Each structure stands twice: as structure tokens, then as C-alpha cells.
Amino acid sequence: MSGNEFVGYGRFQYHHQQLHCENTPLAELAKSYGTPLYVYSRAAILENARTFLAQAPASALVCYAVKANGNPAILRLLVEIGLGADVTSGGELFLALHAGFPPEKIIYSGVGKLRHEIEAALDANICALHVESAMELEQIAAIASQRQQVVSIGVRVNPDIPVGTHPYISTGAAQHKFGVSAETAVTLLHFAASHPWLKPVGIAAHIGSQIQEVAPFATSADFLVGLADELASSGIHLEYVDVGGGLGVNYETGDQSPKIEDWIRAVATPVESAGYRLVLEPGRAIVAGAGVLLTQVVYTKPQGGKQFAIVDAAMNDLLRPTLYSAHHAILPVTKVTGTLKVPVTYDVVGPICETGDFLGKERPLSLLSPGDLLAVCHAGAYGFAMSNNYNGRLRPAEVLVDDETAQLIRQRQTYEHLLEGTC
Template sequence: MTVAPNFQFHNGVLHAEQCSLEDLAKEHGTPLYVYSRKALKDAWDSYEQAKQGRDVLVCYGMKANSNLAILRELANHGAGFDIVSGGELARVIAAGGDPRKVVFSGVGKQRWEIEAALDAQIKCFNVESKNELLHIAQIAADKKCVAPISLRVNPDVDAHTHPYISTGLKDNKFGIAIEDAPDVYALAAQHPQLNIVGVDCHIGSQITEISPYLDALDKLLNLIDTLAKQGIQLSHLDLGGGLGIRYTDETPATPTMLLTEVFKALDARGLAHLQLVLEPGRSMVGNAGVLLTRVEYLKPSEAKNFAIVDAAMNDLIRPTLYDAWHDVEAVSPRQSGTTALEYDIVGPICESGDWLARGRKLALEQNDLLAIMSAGAYGFTMASNYNTRPRAAEILVDGTTAHVVRPREDLHSLFASERLLP
């Protein structure tokens, strides 16, 4: 297997590092998320090597996967965090992360979230509108403190990715139009409660080529020059995240490929002194996880064959939401006796959109265990309790040891906080 190096077959059974996925499923049940600690370290190391000794702060985009154990692992490696809610800030703190390495993105920050971030003394707010800027200034004044801010600018660059995860075009809700940014920076400079520290952009997710980043970077560097002429000096440039991973046959750019070109551009413009901030999410955790699911029923029909499994769109919504592709592997592939057929892998939820994979040729029988690959990003974090289904357990494997980092939800707990009328 080339998609996820830390998930390999040993003696005919798919393993996470040295742990049999078949054994994990028997012990912990399915659906089951399984992550590799080594895969997390390998991904982190790819960014460390890409820094080339320069001042680069890697702020993990934790919306991809916010399990506390994963956050703690990355914090121990030195990661900062890109957050989009007050809840995510609370997770960073609970995991032992450093709030001074936190950048707070998102278009709809609420007062309590801004107050919590100021109290925690985060690195900066990535401000996404003029009204948000004024709101932060007022809250900082009320609290008699200074808010560090960076404007998230929208460079109108096409990242060539799915429309739902493209964020840098004019018709996206994110950021401030780059042509309006000088005026908004000038406004920020008038407020003693605001400390201008940087500029930020994020053009999308699952980006597999470097050219969109360089297009955005060129526009950011022009903006930085314009701001310097206004007397506004920045200390960091945040290029966002979005580097893609291999789900099937993609050949994504590596962090080193990206940063080598970014450093060249900074040096050529005399801006090597700027700290570079990155916000990788998917590329840090996507190929570090799989979702295990068991075949409940095989249902042939005139139009197609269905493999009905115990995982569903509430466990992994990416296929339903984005028409996303995930490789599907039989954990213990059958060597003979069962004919391989083309199956749609579907769940038990009462929706026609409840599918995990379509048109996959597999030799299956009931009770077989399947691994939905590359499920470490936007898997559990987007899971729900639709149809009153408990969310899956999460396991973090370290060599031969499997740690339960989130137990399976108890059915009663799903409605324990609800109240009947008298």
C-alpha cells in the first residue's frame, strides 16, 4: 500500500504500525477510528525539514482532527494551533498547548470567544471583516488590553479544489478583499487597542500544486510593500494551510517543495525577516487514520451490488458532502473461494446519500472487516449522532500498543441531557 505508509499488511492482515486491525476491531467494536502515532510524527517531521532553519511557526489546523491526544502529540513537537472557535481554544488549553502559538480564524467570532482568546493571550486574531475588527477593538478596550491582529485577506486565487473547500475567491465568505486591505489596516492603526502583527490568507484545502500558493503570495508581498509605505510594519506572514494528501492517485506537493519557493520569493523582495506561519490540517493527520467498519449484509440487485456496513455518513460525511474518494481495503483479504464483485459501500442511515464508497471491486462476505483509508482528517470531527447513533471510539496506536483516546459513546448519554415536559 502506498496511500498510508504506517498501515501495511503483515501475514495477510492489515496493521496500524504493529497492531492488527482485525484484533482492534474484535476488542473495541466497529465503527472504529484508528490513528498511527508514527504517522503523526512523520507528517510533523516533513514540516520541520521544510523549515530549512528559517523562522516558521506551524499552527496545526485543528478542525481536521481535534482529539486531545493528537493535540498533545503535536504540542509536544512544538506546534502552534489554528483555531476557529472558543471550543477549539479550550481544547488547545486542555491538551497542554501554548495559547501564545494560537491564531484565531473564522468569520463569526462571538464576544465570549474573543474575550477568552484575549484572556489566554493568543498570538493573534485573523480578522475577516471591518466590523469584526471594530468589535475586537471595543472588547479589548472594555477589558483594558491590546488585541494582536492580522487581517485575513482574500487574494481571489483559484486553488483548483472542490467548491466547498475553496476559500480564496471573491465569492467566498472568507477574508477581506485584498484591494480593501490597505484601508482596513489604516483603520486598525488608529485604534490603540489593536496591535497589527501580520497578514494572513488561506485559499482552500486539498491543494495538490504549488502555483496557487505562489499566486497568492505574490499578491500578499505587494500588499506588504503598500503597507510599508503607509508606515505599517508586519512581523509575520501567514500563508494558511491546505496542502493536499494522497487519497488515490494524487501526487501532492510536499512542504519542502512549497517552502523552498516561498523562501525564494521572500528573499527576492527583501522580506526574509518576516516570520512565516503555516496552518496545515489535512496534511498533518489525513493519512494518519483509518475508519474500520464491518459488513452487515450483502445485497445484490439488478442495478448494482450493495455492501451494507455498520459505519455511515454520520461517522464519515466526506463522501456524502464532497463526493470524496477514500480507498477501501479488506482488512483480511480473501485469497480464494469468493468472487470479486463491484460494490457500493453504504451505511444503515435512512438517507440515499448515506454511502462511503461507490463502484469498488472487492471479494466480500458478510462480517468481513473493511478499512476506509485516509480518514484521519475531517472524519471524527465532522461526525454526528444522526439517527441517534453513538459516535465511534478512537484508538491511537503506538507501535504494538493501542490506546483508547476516546471511548465509544454510550447510547443513553445521547439523550441524558434532554428533558420531558411535566
């Protein structure tokens, strides 16, 4: 499917030919805050997060993957309803603590933790550091010994499970940089168990992102439980099994695929049956469908047998189409009727000097004119989080909608921001 694959979805629906976020017209937000503009639905974020909490076992720890969208206002929403945080850098740890996530609900993963980041995690006394190499564990052990502080350790295992996703976001195969082999994990956890300042508490895996079938997740959960049981037989009794995240979103239809409850059932059953606490790390599934990127048509241009719609958003605002050839549906903010409704096939592109600067290709849209507004759908995850200042472009503003009210949760950059940190 391409172009207008679906007409409204979730909290983004047409009313009187105008696309709304909840009960707020997107055209009014564009007028008030300008474009490009990220718009998020508070109700959609909370609904998705609460589904995870409701479907997971009562003892489970649901850690939101901060990398998906780290806006402090969104993080505070998730704190308030009881989620934990999955962080992958010192910056994400800072954001999680700033938002109010309890340290005992924060898990820190990542292959290249720096000394000051490890020390910050120890200062905060977070739930656990998830180790991804022998050298990293040695570094943590040395710091723990110097501080004479007991550090809770989990190990991320690479289960070598192939998944059907983009190769850049497949993370669980043997050739990937993430995690360690099962054999190495056992060795590291035995080392931790024998060390006076290390405490082995968990085993984890994250096989990739944007995965749209349940079977690989179930296979990974079974693998982790088997490894935890093997460790228990040698005297190392772990507290939890962390099955990671990666639940996909169907960007073409607007549906959650697979459904949250089906995914949780698949990973929770083996973990609960074996008597371990379940840890989940959802990110995209909570925020992707809760956001759109609003953009305005600047020019239209016929060339080389194509029709281009040149808009004021670009690859620096939403990198996923360029980086992953990712598909985001693009909807007109004002639904056109009558003779102008006859579709024209456009490549929707930005002003950056790269041929790869596009938001969508070959999209059938009603005849566009300068000033028309478009909504790039399912942009709540890895949208603003991956934005940048390439070509001297300014990062967009962000707005959080609650029914008929809107709150500016990040100001648009000004040119002066481009000088920050320079000498």
C-alpha cells in the same frame, strides 16, 4: 482508479495477509474496541508534523489546523514536538489551550467570532486574532478599549485566486465569505495601527483545502508579500505573513501530493526574501493518511443490477463521501487469496435512511460476507471531526496506535449520550 487502488500505504501495511497499523493488526483492534472505529498511527502523525518543522525556516511558526482532527491526545502529541495551533472557534481554542499549546503559538481565524470567544482569546493572550470584516474589527476594538488590553491583529485577505478543488472547500475567490479584499485589508490595518489598543502584526490568506498543485499557493504568497510591502511603505511594518494551509492529499494513490517540502519551498521563498516571518497552517497533510475508519460488513444485497455491502459505519461517521463526493480507498482487513479473490463490484453503504449514505461506490473487492472487516483509508482528517448523531447513531471510538500497543483516546458513545443536554 477505484477499489483497491493501492495495497497498503504508509504505516498501514499487510503482514501475513492481515492489514496492520504499524505493528498492530487491525482485526485485533476491531475485536477489542468494536466497530466502527477510528484508528490512528502515532508514528505517521509525528513523521508528517516533523517534516513540516524540518522543511520550514527556523523562524517559522507551524500552526496545526485543529479543525482537521481535534482529539486531545493527538493535539498533545503536536504540542510536544513544538507546533502551534490554528483555531476557528471558541471550542477549538478551548481544546488547544487544554492540550497545552502555548498561547503565543495560537492564531484565531474565522468569519463569525462571538464576543465571548473574542474575550476568551484575550484572556489567554494568544498570538493574534485574524480579522475577516470591518464589523469584527470594530467589535474587537471596543472590547480591547473596555479592557484596556493591547490586542494583536492580523487580517485575512481574500486574494481572489481560483483553485482546482471542490467548490465547498475553495475559500479564496472574491465571491466567498472568507477574508476581505486587499483594499479593505489595508484600511483595516491602518485603523488598527491608529488605535491605542490594537497592534497590527500580520496578513494572512487561506485559498482553500485539498489543493493538489503548488502554483496557486505561490501566487497567494507573492500577493501577500506585495501587500505587506505596500503597508510597510506607508509606515505599517508587519511581523509575519501567514500563507494558510490547504495542502492536498491524493486519496486515490495514498501519496502526499504535492510533497510537503515542495509546498513549503514555494511559499517560504517569497516570504523569507522579503524579511517576514512565515506562518503555516497545515491540517489534513499531517493527519489524513495517519488514520483509517474500521467497519464491519453487516449484510450483502444484490439489487437493481448492483451489489451492496451494507456496513456498520455510515455518513454520520465519515461525511466526506456524501458531502464532497470524496473518494476514500477501501481495503479488506484480511487479504483474500484463492478462488474467493475474484473481485465483485460493490457499493459500500451504511444503514442511514439517505441514498447519499455511502462510503464508496463501485469498488472491486473480494467476495464479502457478514463479519468481514474493511478499512476506509485516509480518514484521519475531517473524519471523526465531522461525525454526528444523525438517525440516533452513536459516534465511534478512537484508538491511537504506537507500534504494538493501542490506546483508547475516545470512548464509544452509549445511548445515554443521546440524552445529554436535554430537559
